[in-house]
Amino acid sequence: MAKANWRLEGRWLKNCSCAYGCPCDFNAPPTHGECRGFLGMLIDDGFFEETRLDGLGFFVVVHFPGPLHEGNGEAQPIIDERATAEQREALFTIMSGEHSDEGTLFHIFNLIVTRMHDPIFAPIAFEFDQEARRARLGVPGVLESAVEPIKNPVTGAPHRIRVVMPEGFEHIEGEIASASIESHGAIDFSTHGSHSTLAYVVQTPQGVAA
Numbered sequence: 733m734a735k736a737n738w739r740l741e742g743r744w745l746k747n748c749s750c751a752y753g754c755p756c757d758f759n760a761p762p763t764h765g766e767c768r769g770f771l772g773m774l775i776d777d778g779f780f781e782e783t784r785l786d787g788l789g790f791f792v793v794v795h796f797p798g799p800l801h802e803g804n805g806e807a808q809p810i811i812d813e814r815a816t817a818e819q820r821e822a823l824f825t826i827m828s829g830e831h832s833d834e835g836t837l838f839h840i841f842n843l844i845v846t847r848m849h850d851p852i853f854a855p856i857a858f859e860f861d862q863e864a865r866r867a868r869l870g871v872p873g874v875l876e877s878a879v880e881p882i883k884n885p886v887t888g889a890p891h892r893i894r895v896v897m898p899e900g901f902e903h904i905e906g907e908i909a910s911a912s913i914e915s916h917g918a919i920d921f922s923t924h925g926s927h928s929t930l931a932y933v934v935q936t937p938q939g940v941a942a
Contacts, residue, residue: 735833
């Protein structure tokens with residue numbers, strides 16, 4: 733099957749229950765044995781074939797009972813309520829991995845997720861400042877998350893660390909920060925002082941372009 737042409741460029745946020753640094757990025761087991769979190773983006777410039785996706789947000793809340801490569805994950809998509817039926821279908825098609833090369837983000841995601849909960853269509857409030865390591869995500873009644881710089885445990889001063897993955901399938905370079913999460917959809921959990929990655933990404937059918 734020929735792959736459709738698509739591109740997503742924008743502000744990417746991944747917050748999870750692990751310690752700062754996200755062990756998954758280092759092929760290590762989750763900090764607490766399992767992983768609960770979310771990832772997604774606000775699309776600054778995007779399309780699927782002829783359907784424009786600029787300005788829309790989408791996030792996916794996930795739970796994996798062990799290391800991600802072992803699979804058995806569950807997920808619940810959250811889509812900006814402003815998306816038209818055509819735009820929703822475009823986003824779901826991208827997330828399906830059907831139009832992504834093997835080994836890329838959406839292809840891998842669909843190999844390791846075995847249970848997909850019904851999607852939520854809701855207003856998404858998103859603030860994002862990668863340089864300052866600050867972000868805020870709000871989906872009323874479903875998902876709230878705040879991000880701030882990691883603090884030096886002695887002085888309280890902001891601590892800065894950046895992760896670079898030249899062959900990363902999620903992002904190439906990301907700022908690491910501290911997250912709090914309150915998730916009350918199908919995957920219910922909360923965290924405080926857990927991991928966050930902020931990045932600016934470009935995803936394509938061939939993988940991360942930037």
